[in-house]
Amino acid sequence: MFPEACIFLFCFLICVPSFIRAATSLNLTLPNQHPHPEAVVQEVQRRVNVSISRRQLLSISMKDQSQCLTGNPIDDCWRCDSNWANNRQRLADCAIGFGQGALGGKGGQIYVVNDSSDHDTVNPTPGTLRHAVIQDEPLWIVFQSNMVIKLKHELIMNSYKTIDGRGANVQITGNGCLTLQYVSNVIIHNVHIYNCMPSGNTNIRSSPTHVGYRGKSDGDGISIFGSRNIWIDHCALSHCTDGLIDAIMGSTAITISNSFFSHHDEVMLLGHDDKYLPDSGMQVTIAFNHFGEGLVQRMPRCRRGYIHVVNNDITEWKMYAIGGSGNPTINSQGNRYTAPLDPSAKEVTKRCDTDEGQWSNWNWRTDGDIMVNGAFFVPSGGGFSTQYAKASSVEPKSSVLIDRLTMNAGVLGGARDNSFIMYGGGTTTGGSSSGGGGNSGDGDGDFFGMMFGSGGASTHSSPPTTIFSSLLIILILYLTTNHGGLLLFSSLLL
Template identity: 60%
Template sequence: MATSTQLFFFLPAISFLPLIASSSYPYSIPQTTKNLVLNTIDSCWRANSNWASYRQALADCAVGFGKDAIGGKYGAIYKVTDASDDPVNPKPGTLRYGVVQTRPLWIIFAKDMVIRLKNELIVNSYKTIDGRGANVEIAYGPCITIQGVNHVIIHGISIHDCKPGKSGMVRSSSDHVGHRLGSDGDAISIFGSSNVWVDHCFLARSADGLIDIIHSSTSITISNNYFTQHDKVMLLGHSDQYKEDKIMKVTIAFNHFASGLYERMPRVRFGYAHVVNNRYDGWKMYAIGGSAEPTILSEGNYYIAPSNPSGKQVTKRIAKKDWKNWKWRTYKDAFVNGAYFVPSGYGTCAPYYSSAQAFVAASASLVPALTIHAGPLSCIVGKVC
């Protein structure tokens, strides 16, 4: 396998690809070009040096359960020029002003910025937050809430050191301001929402979870993200009593679960999780966990166990009884340094994707290369990302 230096070095070698004359890419870039290895999402767009002129074509590139998330694909481009924040009366040019609009918008950034939100950022339907071309951080305050909406894409943002939100008035749309009781301090909270895609983000060190997907949220893909330095990483399902989460379907693909993580990568309740082609650099407690009879397919992942001899098991069931009937399967995973997965249950664990959602999992041996650029990419206009 090529080294990481070789993989990065050969990226410019494919910049000769022709410019695109439509809003969608009419070709499929090969997954492997010389020593560059691209996963099935990145191969859709990263090798096009003219990506900045066709930003909204990114919406065609998701796979898995969040494939249909279109974000602001059919809306105007909105440019964030001002890093300030007003939770009630946001100014034009700020991020909050863009995300609360009722019309579809594809939101980009004019420059590098650190956005310190004064209260939770409530994102409306049909929005894309696209950080490509700038170094954008949402940090040191409350972070992102996706509640009761659909068709949201978040791409290429660093979200870290998130704090709980305050009780108070917060605008959720251009024509509605409501009283909020305060947010928990998640980096991204997805509550009662569908068709959501979170891709190529950096997430770390928040007061609660990094990503929570709860209250009947479904049709979601979490991909190409870099997670680090956190305890409770990702929760799927509100509680062991909230059976409405049975409809939840989430794809977790091509992420890098890096150093300093304890648990919940993810923890699942009731619903279905396809955990595929992710890299795990150890864990303090466990990697894959759950309660309340979830179904989990672990496929083609690269699990590196921690050095602690009592912490080699990938899985943890938080249960009093009957866990042996839960459908948890490992398929073509790679286990390093003594890692092992305890399967359970009977019958198929297949995700039953639609033809549009379906993709072929790569060999686990390729995962270190496929996840090497997890997190925000250094995209420069006129060059491949």
């Protein structure tokens, strides 16, 4: 076996430098990382411009037919269809930004949640949200009626799932809340998430064939860990123990849009640690959100990566709005920043635990932002680099349009702010109990509703890892188990 291993290793080491050079030339560290982030930025701007122009043209010539148009390209993509409830999966075509490739449950069956209980984390009851999100096949998950789902422990989602709360008042609270760990293609749309608390030290099922022991969770509203192709849209988040949304450990290809954040300290963390190199490939679009009452900091707080913050209404902070460390690229375009009354907290930006000598070359740009009540953004970097020049070739629409672009931020059809929903155990809303057992509705257990496609079979498989990543993993596994190979591998990379 040893001669064969040597031959394999020799051939592999010849190939590795070319792979490394190719990856380095594109600055790629993660699967699904876009090689040209400025092109994604430019496409976001183009789609906003097209939607606004269309609305302006129709408002002049066809007033009655333009009422559904807002200029928000995500909403205008599906909300003008009066028959959207019969074509829910159209939503998957409406994402923008780095998370625009998130398929969710597109092409899969419609799964109807008709039971708001969460009694058993190992053997969840069919018809519950927990049972829906752990299935292996793509599913588009909808809700039979209004319900408050009080989680017993964190809800661990599988790949290719859409949680679609449109048409119902869906509230998720309790222990752990939503966890996306090593998954892809997830859409979370139109749900309230609040009062999430740490829990764990228990067994939790994450798929039909796997149950694992989970330590204590942080109490995030949505925790994204080593995951990609994620889209969070039209959600309302508040009052969680840790972050409202955290994306860490090599997560990328994420869009967070049209959501309403309020009543929280550390709102959003993007990146695990300054020294965690894979997060250099993190790419996140934050668009058309409302950051509102009772917020303190992290809107977002970025470690490494490329973060595009575009057309948001950031109305309150107590410490700062956008923070970062580890040399992230922050591209702030067409936002409205409203500073607090505190004269010591007017600055939008904060470089965390870093002196100016280190951050002066970081690419932090403000383009078309409006500063209100003395707010100011401290840019950095050596002028407009090539990537920013390209990205700005399509001018972002002025943030004077922020009111219209964010007018529907949060959960549709109800109060946008979560300050009023501080329910205790057993609270009911709209006829469904947060802790109630049994089915609500007709009770026939028909949680698989309409079928899309022949037989409802899965048309998606998990995206393959890149050849480079796979070969690199093989090399690491081999070298770390053979005669000081780890040192050899390290020297090759230097």
